[in-house]
Structures are given as C-alpha cells and as structure tokens.
Amino acid sequence: MSTVSSLSSAAINSNISAVTKRLEAPITSLGTQVAADKALISAWGSISGAISSLSDSLVHIQNISTINARAATSNNTLVATATANATAATGTYNLTSISLAKGQELYSGLLGSSNATLSGGAGQLAFTLASGKSETISLGSGSMTLNDIAAAVNKQHGGVQASVLSTSAGARLVFNSSATGASAAFSVSGTGALAQFAYSSASPGSEIKAQSAVNASLSLNGIPITSASNSLGSAIAGVTISLAGSGNASVSVSSSPTALSGSVLDVANSLNTALSAISTETKYVGTASSTAASSGSAKSGVLLGNFSAANLKNQLMNAVSSLESSGLSAAAIGLTLTSAGTVSFSSTAFSSAFSKNPSAVQTLVSKLYTSLDNLTTGAIGAAASSATGASSITGFISAQTSSLNDAINSIQQQITLISKQASATITELQKQYTAAETSASSASVTQAYLSIFLGNNSSSSG
Incomplete structure (x- = not known):
C-alpha cells in the first residue's frame, strides 16, 4: 500500500487528474444533452423559417376580390x-x-447664337396660362442669352418649359406648355430685352405658334x-x-387568371420549400448509408420520429390532396402531389379551369388559403391584431423551442453548480496532499537527526 511519502509528484498529479475526470463526468453528459437540445432548436428554426415564408405567400391569395382578374x-x-x-x-x-390632346408650342424668329447676349437690358418675362395661373422670371443684363433664358424658365418647373433650337442660320427660343389640353394654353409678356418674346393670340408679335393647346x-x-x-x-x-x-x-x-395563377404558383413553391425543410429534419439514413457517405447530408434528421414534425408535413400535403369545392378538385386547377412528396402546379390547367368557371376557381383558392393559413398559424403562431381584435397565438413550434430553451437553461445551471463543487473538491484534495507531503517531510528530517544522535551516543559508551 502506497503512502503519501512514497508517492512522487507525478503520481499525486495523476491521482488528482483521475478524481477531476470522475467529478466532471456528469458535466460532459449534461453538455451532450445541451448540444442535442440546441440541434433540435436549430431544426425547428429551419422549419419555422420555411413555414413563415409559406405564410407570407398566402397573403397574396387571402382576399381574392383584390386580385386583378x-x-x-x-x-x-x-x-x-x-x-x-x-x-x-x-x-x-x-x-x-x-x-x-396637345400642348401649346411657340418659337421665336431667328436670333444669334444661343450664347450671344441679347440687347435691351435686364427685364422680366411673364407667362399667363389659360387656367389663370401666372409665372414670372427676372433676368439681369449679364444673363441675357437664349441659354440663360431657357434655364431660368425651366428652373421654375411651372406650366411652361423652354429650349433652344440651334441651326446654321441662327438659334430660336422655343416655349412649350408643360401639360396638354386647352387649359395649358399661355400668353407671354416681357420687358427689356425679353419684350421681343411677347405673344398673345390677338397680338402674336414675332413669335410663331407651331401648335395650339387642345383637349x-x-x-x-x-x-x-x-x-x-x-x-x-x-x-x-x-x-x-x-x-x-x-x-x-x-x-x-x-x-384573366394571370395574377391569381402567379399567386397560386408562389404558394406552391413556398409549400414545397416547407415540405423540403421538414423532410430534411425528419429523414432516416440507415447505418450502411451513413457509413458509406462522408458528407453531413448522410446523417438522419434530428427530428426523426418527432410526431409534431411528421404530422405537420402530412397536414400540409393533405391540404392540397383533399382540396375540393363546387365540383372542382386541386388537380382540376393544376395542383397535384408528386410521388416524391412535392406539389406541382400547371398554369395551363389553372387557366383552362378559370376560363370555364372563374368563380368556382376563386372559391377553391380561398379554401386552400384557409386550410394552409390555419396550419401555418398553428405551427408558428400569429401576432395580435388591433384591426380584427384577434388575440396573439403561440404556435407549437414556438412552444417546443421555448421548452427546449428552458431545459438548456436548467442544465447549464446544473453544470455551473457541479463545476463549482468539483473545483472546491479538487482544491481541498490538493491542500490535503500538500499537508501530507509537508508532514511526511518533517518526519523524515526528525528521523535523520535521531539517527545521528543515537549513533554518536553509541560511540561514546564504547
């Protein structure tokens, strides 16, 4: 039997490590459970996201009367x-x-280049529209080119727009009404260098009316x-x-079935995404298959055998397969279940059914909405509605996720407590080993002194 005095430091450390491993074994087991619960939460999260997308797509067939048919x-x-x-x-x-309907168009006589300064000094240009509205711009003598005038008119963003038409013979200032119709007609008055652009139907001056404003x-x-x-x-x-x-x-x-057909197609695509998400998390992969394949996709889903997940998938598929109203079935409007467990949609079949009986097709689509909406709400819940007075609903996925999170929190508290207890136990054990080593060392020194003392006394008596 080994005593403390006979143990080396390495042996002591080995003993402490063994005790530590034994004390931490429950922590390892609890950590494995936390990882498994987190995997379940992640799986439900994937399904919840797909169901949420399906719920979003259902909005487009919620009120058939608002869909443009x-x-x-x-x-x-x-x-x-x-x-x-x-x-x-x-x-x-x-x-x-x-x-x-046309707007009014005026253009001036030929003038110099678009950048040439007009003579006559500073002035104002006023437009009076047939609607009664008036607009005025003012220009200084230093800003009296055709380009300057056009820019000032357009800056108003009013009832008249201006442009400059340049040719080899010269440039013309063009005025167009911003809108069409008789009320967009306008007259022009001006002062200074701008007086030459004055126009009215009674006194056109040098302006030429290229087009009248008419309704x-x-x-x-x-x-x-x-x-x-x-x-x-x-x-x-x-x-x-x-x-x-x-x-x-x-x-x-x-x-026209185009808008409604497109909305039903979106629902079918979202439904397939949801079915695929559930299939991924509930799939079974045999031992041989998982051993042969190296990728993560070869593993069975973490929700394999979960009744809630499997039941949700079955109900989603049944919402299509059992759809019937007014003598029409899902297949009649192009919705069918494939052997692979997915939903296919034929816009051609939908259009054909719609052309024969639009109201019956709309009724069937409304029934599809009701069935799927009830399922998505039951799965992911719904917020309270102030408009309808409906209370909030907690879906079963949220309930299961919440329960898993509570379990994880409880386990983590256990881990914390066990860790503290284990740490305290190891600390106390280390103290005991240290005390024992110190005691053993003192005993050895005392024994050595006694041996020397006894040996000296024996020599003296001889």
Whole structure:
C-alpha cells in the first residue's frame, strides 16, 4: 500500500487528474444533452423559417376580390392601349374619331447664337396660362442669352418649359406648355430685352405658334368625350386608356387568371420549400448509408420520429390532396402531389379551369388559403391584431423551442453548480496532499537527526 511519502509528484498529479475526470463526468453528459437540445432548436428554426415564408405567400391569395382578374387588350396599339383592374366590367369598348390632346408650342424668329447676349437690358418675362395661373422670371443684363433664358424658365418647373433650337442660320427660343389640353394654353409678356418674346393670340408679335393647346376628343361607344390629357382614367370604371394616335381602336376587357395563377404558383413553391425543410429534419439514413457517405447530408434528421414534425408535413400535403369545392378538385386547377412528396402546379390547367368557371376557381383558392393559413398559424403562431381584435397565438413550434430553451437553461445551471463543487473538491484534495507531503517531510528530517544522535551516543559508551 502506497503512502503519501512514497508517492512522487507525478503520481499525486495523476491521482488528482483521475478524481477531476470522475467529478466532471456528469458535466460532459449534461453538455451532450445541451448540444442535442440546441440541434433540435436549430431544426425547428429551419422549419419555422420555411413555414413563415409559406405564410407570407398566402397573403397574396387571402382576399381574392383584390386580385386583378381582368385583362384589357386593344386591337390597335398604335392608337390606344389599356389596362384594367379587378373592378372593371368585362366587355368591348369602341373608340372612334380619336384626336390627341396637345400642348401649346411657340418659337421665336431667328436670333444669334444661343450664347450671344441679347440687347435691351435686364427685364422680366411673364407667362399667363389659360387656367389663370401666372409665372414670372427676372433676368439681369449679364444673363441675357437664349441659354440663360431657357434655364431660368425651366428652373421654375411651372406650366411652361423652354429650349433652344440651334441651326446654321441662327438659334430660336422655343416655349412649350408643360401639360396638354386647352387649359395649358399661355400668353407671354416681357420687358427689356425679353419684350421681343411677347405673344398673345390677338397680338402674336414675332413669335410663331407651331401648335395650339387642345383637349383630346373621341367617341366611346358613340358617346362624345373630351379630356385634357391622353390618359383616360374615369371614362370606363376600372379601366385606364392611354391614347397614342389619331384614328379608331377597340378595347376588350376580359377575365384573366394571370395574377391569381402567379399567386397560386408562389404558394406552391413556398409549400414545397416547407415540405423540403421538414423532410430534411425528419429523414432516416440507415447505418450502411451513413457509413458509406462522408458528407453531413448522410446523417438522419434530428427530428426523426418527432410526431409534431411528421404530422405537420402530412397536414400540409393533405391540404392540397383533399382540396375540393363546387365540383372542382386541386388537380382540376393544376395542383397535384408528386410521388416524391412535392406539389406541382400547371398554369395551363389553372387557366383552362378559370376560363370555364372563374368563380368556382376563386372559391377553391380561398379554401386552400384557409386550410394552409390555419396550419401555418398553428405551427408558428400569429401576432395580435388591433384591426380584427384577434388575440396573439403561440404556435407549437414556438412552444417546443421555448421548452427546449428552458431545459438548456436548467442544465447549464446544473453544470455551473457541479463545476463549482468539483473545483472546491479538487482544491481541498490538493491542500490535503500538500499537508501530507509537508508532514511526511518533517518526519523524515526528525528521523535523520535521531539517527545521528543515537549513533554518536553509541560511540561514546564504547
């Protein structure tokens, strides 16, 4: 049996290490549990993110009435084009005898170069619009070139714009009304060097009117219409017509599945992302497969065997496979489940079903929204709504994640306590070894002195 005095420093350190390892064994086990719980939280986080994206995509089919299910086409896009929103009534609208709205254009007689200073001194230039609005600019004699005048007019951002047209024979100052329509007509008055640009219909002076300001005019299904602009936003409810040229055109407004089809496709894509995320975290990889493959993808999912995850996947798939309303199924509008457990979508099938019965298709899409919205809300929850008065909802994923975090916090507290106890035990053990070594050393010295003393006395008596 070894005593402290017979142990070397290396042996003592080895003993302390062995005790330390034994005391810290529970910490290692608890750390493994923390790592496993964190892996579960990460897996639920991946699924939660995919479900959140699915929830976001559902917003676009939440209110079918706001989705534009109308399309407007023109038989003569050189004359008129059109767009329609969801409120537009279907039908055909004939536009005849179209004459475009125009703005007024004036140009001066030929002058010197665009940078030549005009004679006549400082002055003002005033524009009076037919709408009654007036605009005035003032220029000093040192800023009296055609370029200076045009820049000063344009700086106003008012009802008149100016430009300079330069030719080999000289330059002209051009005034254009900023808008179209009869109310955009204007007259000009000036003083000083600017007096030469004065114009009115009664007294045009040296200015030449290249174009008069006029309203657009046309007949819509035989009804005369005028407009200050070439964009007609109120002539037909829900339809905006853009006039592009003179002549005749026919605009047709019809039901269109394009916007709704695109929204359903987005939902299908987001649903596949969610299904893929769940499959990744719940997949099973056999021992042979995981041994043969070196990549991390060969490992089974950390949620393998988790009922909540597997059930969520099944319910998401069932929301599509069991979808039915008004004699239509999911397959009838192009939504089908593949053998790989994904959702495919055919816009062609959707368009075909929509053309036959738009309202039935819209009803079916609304039912799809309700089913998926209930599932996503149950999984990730929902915030309280002041608009509807609905209370906040905690999803089961959040509940499980919260429970796991609580478990981790509890384990970490245990680890901290065990670490403190182990540290105190090791410290006390080291003190005991040190005290024992000191005691053993003192005993050895005493024994040596006694040996010397006894040896000397024996010699004297002899």
